[in-house]
Amino acid sequence: MSESKLLLKRRFWFLAFPDIKKPIGGIKQIHRISEVINTLGFSSYIVQDHCDFKPSWFTSNIEAVSKVDFFQTIKLDKLRDVIILPETFISALKEIYPSIPKIIFNQNGGYTYGIQGAKYPSPSHIHNYYHDPIVKQVWCVSEFDRLFLSRAMQLPTSKVFRIFNSVESTLEQLPLKKNLICYMPRKNKNHSDVVIELLKKQSFLEGWKILPITGLSHSDVLNVLSFCQFFLSFGHPEGFGLPIAESLSLGCSIVGYNGLGGKELFDFAGRYGCSYSVDYGDFYGFVHGLSSLIHASQLNSSDYIYQSTKMAEQIRSIYSESSMTNSVLDAIEAIAI
Template identity: 30%
Template sequence: MIDSAIIHDRRGYEYPWAEHAAHLISDRDLRPTDHLVLPEIKAAQLARILVPRGLKYSIFVQNGYYLRDRDRGCTDDDVDHAYQNASAILSISEDTSSLISLHYPDLTSRIVRVFCSVDDSVFNVDGKKRNLVTYMPRKNGAHAAAVVFALKKRLPPGWEIRAIDGMNQTEVAALLKESRIFMSFSGLEGLGLPPVEAALCGNYVIGYHGGGGREYWASPNFEEIAVGDLEAFVRRVEARAHLLSNSVDDLAELEPGMARLRANFSKANELDALQRFVDRLKEDPPSTATPLPAVGSTPIRLQKRMRLGWWLALRRVRARKRPSA
C-alpha cells in the first residue's frame, strides 16, 4: 500500500465528475519527507517554489507535446530548471518518452514508463452491433466535419453516423458497443484513450493515432490515415462499411488485438508501473527540506484560494449526490 494524497491547484477543490477515495490535503499539510508528483503543465511554476525549499518532486508527462507549456511569467529556463531537478520523469507512452529524450537527452535515465488502465467491465463487446459509425468531434473538428459531410453521401444504405459529444462514460460505452466503425481524429496526443475504448468495444478504428497511439495502432483493429488525407479517410471508412455490410457480424479477427489491449491497459499493469516508480524513489537521495513554517509564519504557497463560483458549483454537485431521507 502506498500512502498518497491529492493536492489540487485550488484549495478545497474536489473533482465532481469522478468518484474516488483519495485523501485530499492542502499545501499547509506538506511534510519535509513528502514527494510530490507534478503535472507537466505546472512543473515550471511549482519547481521554482519546491527546489529552494529542498522538497523532492517528480514530473508526470501525460503529453510529450506539452513539455514547453507553463504558467504565465515562467520562461524556457524555468521549464529546463524543473526537469533538471526532478527525481524522476513519469511518461505515459513510448512517444512521450522519445519526446522527453529529444528535449533532455541527459535525463533519459530518469524516465519511468507508466501505464493507465481502461475498465474492461465498461468497455467491452456485448453483441448489440448495428451499422453505425461513431466519432468524437472535439479534436480536429474541421477534418471531422469534412469527412462526415462526404460519408453521408457515400456510405451503404442503412448506415448511420453519430457524434459522441457531451456524454458521460456510461453513455459513451453504450454507443461504442453498438457501432462497428470508430473514426479517430486525434491531435497531438500523449496517449489517446478513445481509440482504445472503441477497439475494446469491437470497433474497427480508422484514422489518426495522434503520436502517442502509435504503439498500439496495429491491424486489423486499427487502420492508420495520414493526418490531413481526408480523401483516404473517406474511402477507407466507405470500404470498411461495404465489407461489413456483406459479411457475417463476426469479431473473431479482432479478438487477438482486443486481448493485447486488455493486457496492456489492465489495472495490474498500471499498478506494476507505479510500484516501479515507488521503488525508484527509494534509491533517491533523501530530502534536504527543513520542517515547514509553523502556524503564524509564512507558509509554502502551492495553491490558490477557490473562487466563489467554483465553491457554489461544488455545493450544488454535493447536494445532488447526497442520498435522500
C-alpha cells in the same frame, strides 16, 4: 529509518487545478493513478482549486486538498513528500515548494514545449527544467513519448518511467454490434466537422448512423462504444489516446489520427485488420479508410468479428489495471530522495 519504512510513509501530491467540469481524460487518469498509489500503501492526494470539487463524469474516491490549504497550511517534508505536476506546469517548477522533490507527469509529449496560444518558457529553459536535480522522475503514458523523453531530450533512462493507462471496459461478452460510427468532437472539432460532412455524401454509408459522443458520463461512453463498429479518431497530438484504447477494448475498429502517442494502439489493431491510420489534415483519408474497413468487415463478416473480438481481448490484457499498478510501483520504488 530503513528505506522500506520510508517508502511506506511517502506522500504524493498531484497538482490538478483549475477545476474543470468538462471531460478531460488526463484528469481521470490522475485520479486512477492516485487510487493505485493508495492501494499500494502510500498516501496520495489531488490538489484542486476547491477541496469539494468532484468531476461529474467519472467516480473517484481520492481525497482532494484545496490549493489554498496546500500552499498555506500543509507542511511538506523533502524526505517524505513528492509533488507530481503536469507537463503544462513546467514554468512553475522552481516556484512550487522549491526544495520538495518533483515528478513531471508528462501525459502528452506534444505539450512538452507548450500549448499553442499559451505563454511558455523557451525550449532551452524547458530542457533545463527537465534536467533539474529536483526532478526525480519523469512519467509518461506511451512508448512514443518515452523514447522522445529519453532520446530527444536526453534524459537518463533511469529517470523516465512509462505508466500504463488501464482501460476500464470490463465486458467479457460484447453485445451485437450495430451500424454505428462514433467520434468525439471535442478535439480538432473543425476537422471532425469537415470529415462528417464529407461522410454524409458517401453512398457506401447508406444504412449507417454517425454518432457524436459528447456530454456523457464515462460509463455511458463505454456503453455507446460497445455497440459501435467504428470509431473516428480526431485527437492530435495525443500522449496516448485513451478513447482509442477504450474503443479497441470494446471491439471497435478505428480510423483517423493516431496522435503520435497512439501509434502503438493503431499498430497493434492493424495486426488484426482493425485500424486505418490517417495523416493529420488528410480529410479524404477518413473517407477512404472507413470505406476500406467497412468493405473488409462485409466481405467476411464472421472472420472480421473474430479478429476484432481477439483484438479487444488483447487490448484489455495489455492495458489492464494490473499493468498500471505494476508500472506505478516500479516507478515509486525507484525514487531516490
